[in-house]
Amino acid sequence: GAVVSQHPSWVICKSGTSVKIECRSxxxxxxxxxxxxxxxxxxxxxxxxSNEGSKATYEQGVEKDKFLINHASLTLSTLxxxxxxxxxxxxYICSANNxxxxxxxxxxxxxxxxxxxx
Amino acid sequence: xxxVEQSPPDLILQEGANSTLRCNFSDSVNNLQWFHQNPWGQxxxxxxxxxxxxxxxxxxxxxxxxxRYSLLYIxxxxxxxxxxxxxxxxxxxxxxxxxxxxxxxxxxxx
Numbered sequence: 001g002a003v004v005s006q007h008p009s010w011v012i013c014k015s016g017t018s019v020k021i022e023c024r025s026x027x028x029x030x031x032x033x034x035x036x037x038x039x040x041x042x043x044x045x046x047x048x049x050s051n052e053g054s055k056a057t058y059e060q061g062v063e064k065d066k067f068l069i070n071h072a073s074l075t076l077s078t079l080x081x082x083x084x085x086x087x088x089x090x091x092y093i094c095s096a097n098n099x100x101x102x103x104x105x106x107x108x109x110x111x112x113x114x115x116x117x118x
Numbered sequence: 119x120x121x122v123e124q125s126p127p128d129l130i131l132q133e134g135a136n137s138t139l140r141c142n143f144s145d146s147v148n149n150l151q152w153f154h155q156n157p158w159g160q161x162x163x164x165x166x167x168x169x170x171x172x173x174x175x176x177x178x179x180x181x182x183x184x185x186r187y188s189l190l191y192i193x194x195x196x197x198x199x200x201x202x203x204x205x206x207x208x209x210x211x212x213x214x215x216x217x218x219x220x221x222x223x224x225x226x227x228x
Contacts, residue, residue: 034215034216036215038159042220043204043218043219043220043221044161044204044206044216044218045218046215046216046217049214049215059215091159093159093161095215095216104149104166105148105149105166105208106149106151106163106166107149107151107206107216108163109153109160109161109163111158111159111160112159112160114159
């Protein structure tokens with residue numbers, strides 16, 4: 001149980017284009033999902049918290065107009081990288097907790113999406 | 119915000135050895151998780167352990183919340199244990215994202 005999927009697993013795009021990444025909770029409903037970014041050989045950094053039916057909360061230094069987050073249902077959150085540039089190349093990982101069914105705040109992570117911007 | 123420090127940053131061991139990874143954090147926490155990141159980037163949940171002790175096979179973890187540290191023990195290491203181990207904490211009301219340490223890069227040699 002508590003499986004999180006992401007799509008696509010990897011994407012290569014040209015500079016200036018937009019890329020959408022999907023995060024799905026497959027066997028549970030997630031009121032809150034989280035988006036992280038990991039640069040090579042570094043740790044994960046929280047980008048934003050996505051709440052179903054409301055606006056996302058962005059961490060300091062993360063441009064909300066560049067990283068658009070939509071959480072329209074209890075099983076799906078999307079991250080759109082708008083006008084991507086080479087410096088946006090990174091590993092993007094989402095997570096969700098199962099607070100509707102579990103007594104803990106355990107976060108379950110998706111497999112990640114590797115974005116390369118040429 | 120909360121600070122998370124992991125040690126050692128790198129650890130090289132022979133197969134069969136035991137290891138202890140440490141995570142120090144700067145404030146009280148509601149959530150503490152240990153992860154193993156595999157070579158493909160997937161984060162594998164090892165433990166949810168904001169306090170107390172848990173064991174799962176060759177792995178065990180202890181968190182002493184009052185002293186703000188957690189330990190991950192790996193016994194009888196295998197080459198498949200190689201990878202990066204992350205400690206991550208959350209200090210808000212339970213609906214906040216995790217703050218990750220920089221990780222311990224573990225290499226188990228045959």
